[in-house]
Amino acid sequence: MKPEIIIVDDEEIVLMLIKRLVVRAGLHNAPHLFSNGxxxxxxxxxQNKNDQVFLVFLDINMPGFDGWEFLDSLAISDIRNQVSVVIITSSVNQSDKIKAKSYSQVIGYIEKPVTEEMMQSVTRINKVAEYFQ
Structure with a gap:
């Protein structure tokens, strides 16, 4: 079963760009888009039903409920084992990369700008690859 894909970013243009790249990379035809965590x-x-799995492309720097708060909420929820997260961020701060590794749901870290090649590389990440074969 392919995962449902969720894209979370506070910038409308980034949401549309990542959606386009997800579709072009063949990851999903209609990802779900959200402007906040x-x-x-x-x-x-x-959506917690039928053991559906989710792949979330998550921006960490957003106003209000940011990506870190999303990850904190996910880590203590009943659905945490059904969700894998790839962080997509403009942050080049090494401490963000280190912090991201502390969350078991985070399987990747991509720095903007995102390319189609980066999106296609997601299908090669071990925890997700089985869903795209």
């Missing part, structure tokens, strides 16, 4: 985590909880 709170709406995305609520959606995940609402």
């Amino acid at each position: 709170m709406d995305a985590i609520a959606f995940l909880h609402d």
Whole structure:
């Protein structure tokens, strides 16, 4: 079963760009888009059924409920084992990369700007690769 894909970013143009790259890379035809982490985590909880798996492309620097708060909420939720996260960020701060590794759901870290090649590399990440074969 292919994962449902969720893209979370506070910038509309980035949401559209990542959506386009996801579709072009053949990862999903209609990813779900959210402009904040709170709406995305609520959606995940609402979708908690049938052992569906999710792949989330997550920006960490957003106003309000940011990517770190999303990850903190996910880490203590019942759906944490159904969700894998690839962080997509403009941050070049090494401490963000280190912090991201402390979350078991984070399987990748991509720095913007995102390319189609980067998106295709997601299918080669061990935890997700089995869903795209």
